[in-house]
Amino acid sequence: MNELLERLQRHFDVNNINVLKPGMTTLKIGKDSAEILIRELRDREGYTHLNFITCIDYIEDGIFTLVYMLHNYDSKHTLGVHVDIDREHEEMTSIHTLWAQAWTYQRELREMYGINFPGSPRLDEDFCLEGWDQIPPMRREFDTRVFSEERFGHREGRHSEVPRVHMKMELYPKRGGDEE
Amino acid sequence: MNLRDLLSPFFVWQRAFEKPYTSIRPTIDRPGAPAYRGFHINVSEECVGCGSCHSICQNHAIDMVPAAEFEGRTGDSGLRPRFDYGRCCWCGLCVDICTAASLRMSNEYAWISEDPDEFHFTAGVDDKPWQNNEHGYRRAEGYHLYPPKRIEMDMLSPDESVQSFEEVARGYSEAQAKLEADRCVECGICVATCPAHMDVPDYIHSIRDGDYEKGLQLMYRTNPFPATCGRICTRRCESVCPVGILGEPVAIRWLKRFIVDQVDAKDYPRILNDQIIESGHRVAIIGAGPGGLSAAYYLRKKGHAVTVFEAGETAGGMLRYGVPSYRLPDADLDKDIAYIVSLGVDIRYNTRIGKDIDFEQLLQDYAAVFLSTGLSVPSNMRIQGEDHARVLSGLQVLADVASGRDPGIGSRVAVIGGGNVAMDAARVSRRLGAEVTILYRRRIADMPADEEEIHESQEEGCNIVPQAIPVEIIAADKPQQVSIKWGEAEMVQDPTGGRPRPVLQEDRMHTDTYDCIISAIGQGSDLDFLSKENQQQLAIEWGKFTPGEYQQSALQKVFVGGDVANRTADAISAIEDGHHAARGIERLLNPDGFTATQTDNTGEPA
Numbered sequence: 212m213n214e215l216l217e218r219l220q221r222h223f224d225v226n227n228i229n230v231l232k233p234g235m236t237t238l239k240i241g242k243d244s245a246e247i248l249i250r251e252l253r254d255r256e257g258y259t260h261l262n263f264i265t266c267i268d269y270i271e272d273g274i275f276t277l278v279y280m281l282h283n284y285d286s287k288h289t290l291g292v293h294v295d296i297d298r299e300h301e302e303m304t305s306i307h308t309l310w311a312q313a314w315t316y317q318r319e320l321r322e323m324y325g326i327n328f329p330g331s332p333r334l335d336e337d338f339c340l341e342g343w344d345q346i347p348p349m350r351r352e353f354d355t356r357v358f359s360e361e362r363f364g365h366r367e368g369r370h371s372e373v374p375r376v377h378m379k380m381e382l383y384p385k386r387g388g389d390e391e
Numbered sequence: 392m393n394l395r396d397l398l399s400p401f402f403v404w405q406r407a408f409e410k411p412y413t414s415i416r417p418t419i420d421r422p423g424a425p426a427y428r429g430f431h432i433n434v435s436e437e438c439v440g441c442g443s444c445h446s447i448c449q450n451h452a453i454d455m456v457p458a459a460e461f462e463g464r465t466g467d468s469g470l471r472p473r474f475d476y477g478r479c480c481w482c483g484l485c486v487d488i489c490t491a492a493s494l495r496m497s498n499e500y501a502w503i504s505e506d507p508d509e510f511h512f513t514a515g516v517d518d519k520p521w522q523n524n525e526h527g528y529r530r531a532e533g534y535h536l537y538p539p540k541r542i543e544m545d546m547l548s549p550d551e552s553v554q555s556f557e558e559v560a561r562g563y564s565e566a567q568a569k570l571e572a573d574r575c576v577e578c579g580i581c582v583a584t585c586p587a588h589m590d591v592p593d594y595i596h597s598i599r600d601g602d603y604e605k606g607l608q609l610m611y612r613t614n615p616f617p618a619t620c621g622r623i624c625t626r627r628c629e630s631v632c633p634v635g636i637l638g639e640p641v642a643i644r645w646l647k648r649f650i651v652d653q654v655d656a657k658d659y660p661r662i663l664n665d666q667i668i669e670s671g672h673r674v675a676i677i678g679a680g681p682g683g684l685s686a687a688y689y690l691r692k693k694g695h696a697v698t699v700f701e702a703g704e705t706a707g708g709m710l711r712y713g714v715p716s717y718r719l720p721d722a723d724l725d726k727d728i729a730y731i732v733s734l735g736v737d738i739r740y741n742t743r744i745g746k747d748i749d750f751e752q753l754l755q756d757y758a759a760v761f762l763s764t765g766l767s768v769p770s771n772m773r774i775q776g777e778d779h780a781r782v783l784s785g786l787q788v789l790a791d792v793a794s795g796r797d798p799g800i801g802s803r804v805a806v807i808g809g810g811n812v813a814m815d816a817a818r819v820s821r822r823l824g825a826e827v828t829i830l831y832r833r834r835i836a837d838m839p840a841d842e843e844e845i846h847e848s849q850e851e852g853c854n855i856v857p858q859a860i861p862v863e864i865i866a867a868d869k870p871q872q873v874s875i876k877w878g879e880a881e882m883v884q885d886p887t888g889g890r891p892r893p894v895l896q897e898d899r900m901h902t903d904t905y906d907c908i909i910s911a912i913g914q915g916s917d918l919d920f921l922s923k924e925n926q927q928q929l930a931i932e933w934g935k936f937t938p939g940e941y942q943q944s945a946l947q948k949v950f951v952g953g954d955v956a957n958r959t960a961d962a963i964s965a966i967e968d969g970h971h972a973a974r975g976i977e978r979l980l981n982p983d984g985f986t987a988t989q990t991d992n993t994g995e996p997a
Contacts (some may be wrong), residue, residue, distance in 0.1 A: 375579025
């Protein structure tokens with residue numbers, strides 16, 4: 212494992228190496244070298260399987276972190292390649308030429324986060340969300356509560372109490388801060 | 392459309408008599424996976440009704456509804472979550488946030504009814520077959536949406552702290568305060584438990600927003616002693632904080648202190664903007680402790696002229712004389728008091744009712760009287776020889792130190808008692824350089840003192856000897872010393888179910904000699920300033936008042952509060968007594984409710 216990382220570090224600017232547990236390591240690589248690194252891992256280092264691609268929205272930092280999870284069947288080792296991309300320019304090189312199934316993940320990421328993968332097949336077809344007309348729902352600026360309030364029906368006769376107000380009414384109606 | 396399309400349904404019928412390709416098999420109940428997110432389970436006994444599930448639900452699928460059998464429990468809102476399965480998406484956030492981990496999911500997923508209104512139920516209250524299901528989604532061990540541990544307060548090390556009277560707790564930095572504030576789920580369960588019902592979630596929210604002026608305004612709604620309470624409050628709020636069920640409660644007291652520490656005293660008038668329109672009524676207050684000054688503050692806000700009669704030479708009462716400055720620096724107590732006084736409260740120092748002015752005179756001269764004289768007389772140990780000159784009272788030692796006098800304790804001291812006064816007297820003695828032994832009748836776990844104080848006194852090198860019963864005080868060989876005879880005690884269970892009783896073991900007696908013995912086993916009231924007749928009119932029993940609604944005594948125009956009128960005998964209760972009495976006095980003086988004069992400069996009712 213260390214030898215692999217040494218080899219990678221000789222040719223790539225990988226950082227944030229993090230051993231999550233035995234058999235699972237993550238590392239970070241810049242957006243422009245990511246596709247070459249992943250190709251190297253597949254063709255020369257035995258990481259022949261793409262487990263999945265996913266994304267984390269770090270809205271506070273203005274980035275999406277893409278996670279490419281790769282597996283080596285010989286060493287039974289899983290390697291997570293993390294790639295930060297700018298939230299404002301949410302575009303990434305497609306890897307469907309490396310693994311055909313990648314386009315399905317990329318289609319999902321397009322729908323859920325709005326990330327563009329130029330050249331990825333059927334990228335803009337509906338995936339899970341048929342007829343979706345809002346911003347992509349996994350982007351953290353999407354307000355699920357407002358959406359559900361507006362979109363879904365309301366059952367008659369529902370009523371909710373605020374714990375603090377209920378307790379004041381039941382236990383100390385004449386005390387506490389005077390209402391102004 | 393062609394002819395074949397029209398006829399094809401009839402061609403299908405010809406197959407009705409053929410052998411079917413499919414076969415009917417009995418329905419098999421297939422249980423959901425062990426961690427399936429099925430129908431909700433709530434262990435209502437463990438739930439405290441904090442409503443975090445309701446707040447986090449993105450689909451507005453959860454209502455908090457009253458559940459009669461849980462009303463009135465301490466630290467429990469009496470509400471329980473009711474689920475609308477027309478809106479639930481089974482995301483499980485409600486399970487993940489649940490402060491008590493009482494909310495779970497079963498792996499049951501089949502529920503069939505033709506009535507859509509049936510899919511609406513109060514989990515754990517309405518009887519459902521999956522309530523005791525052992526499978527389904529649970530929050531993973533160690534997984535929390537907020538950190539379970541509180542942000543540690545920076546403290547002086549015990550080696551440093553015994554060197555001086557410098558404040559031990561150093562206060563949060565802004566970054567620390569914001570992290571700690573983020574742990575609050577803003578349920579507001581604590582508000583009911585706080586004797587003053589402070590707006591805790593709101594002022595904690597003001598820290599999240601970085602709006603400390605708003606925080607200060609919120610605190611003064613219910614408590615004009617926030618700098619003080621932010622340091623020494625008994626913080627019963629924290630004992631019911633739902634975040635404390637699975638982790639450590641939110642450090643409410645330290646957050647309160649943080650807000651006050653961010654605001655300069657000179658900005659108080661601008662921020663609090665207390666506009667006073669004189670009512671023409673005069674109210675007398677006896678005692679300038681937290682109760683008396685709290686009443687003074689809220690009475691001034693209603694425009695009444697307030698005169699406070701204080702026997703001592705400074706204001707603050709037990710906060711000044713009973714709480715050492717390493718827990719409550721004078722500057723912080725003064726910050727609170729100065730603002731109250733700045734509203735035009737007249738404090739007459741060194742003025743003792745019954746000696747300098749008669750109580751009857753107050754009744755004649757003032758429209759109402761608030762009496763809050765506290766507990767100032769140390770209780771006797773009721774053992775032989777305790778009038779020895781080297782037996783000092785804990786209160787006297789603390790008052791001497793607070794006033795800058797040398798209490799003359801010597802270098803080896805025994806403190807008798809297990810309350811906060813005993814701990815304070817012991818820790819003060821350590822700071823004066825003495826070697827300290829604390830003798831307490833029961834076990835350390837039984838001590839009425841704040842756990843933190845017990846812990847810190849031990850850290851500072853006080854030697855606590857539990858189950859030690861004082862028997863006799865004996866003159867020592869040297870006049871500046873004194874001996875105490877004490878016996879070991881065994882704890883004996885009370886057959887009637889009361890707390891275990893210490894029983895003296897006659898065969899295990901000890902006699903030790905000290906430079907002084909500090910007795911701190913409790914204190915009583917001093918109501919001798921009232922005539923026998925007044926005492927009768929005020930229905931005083933065992934040196935205490937039993938106030939009625941709005942802290943009113945048996946005499947219509949006399950209101951009472953603080954340690955002399957409540958059982959909890961802490962600052963925050965006294966502050967609430969003062970606030971509530973001010974409300975009562977306002978009702979007495981303005982029986983028609985809020986009058987036209989009760990407006991501030993915005994024209995809104997105050």
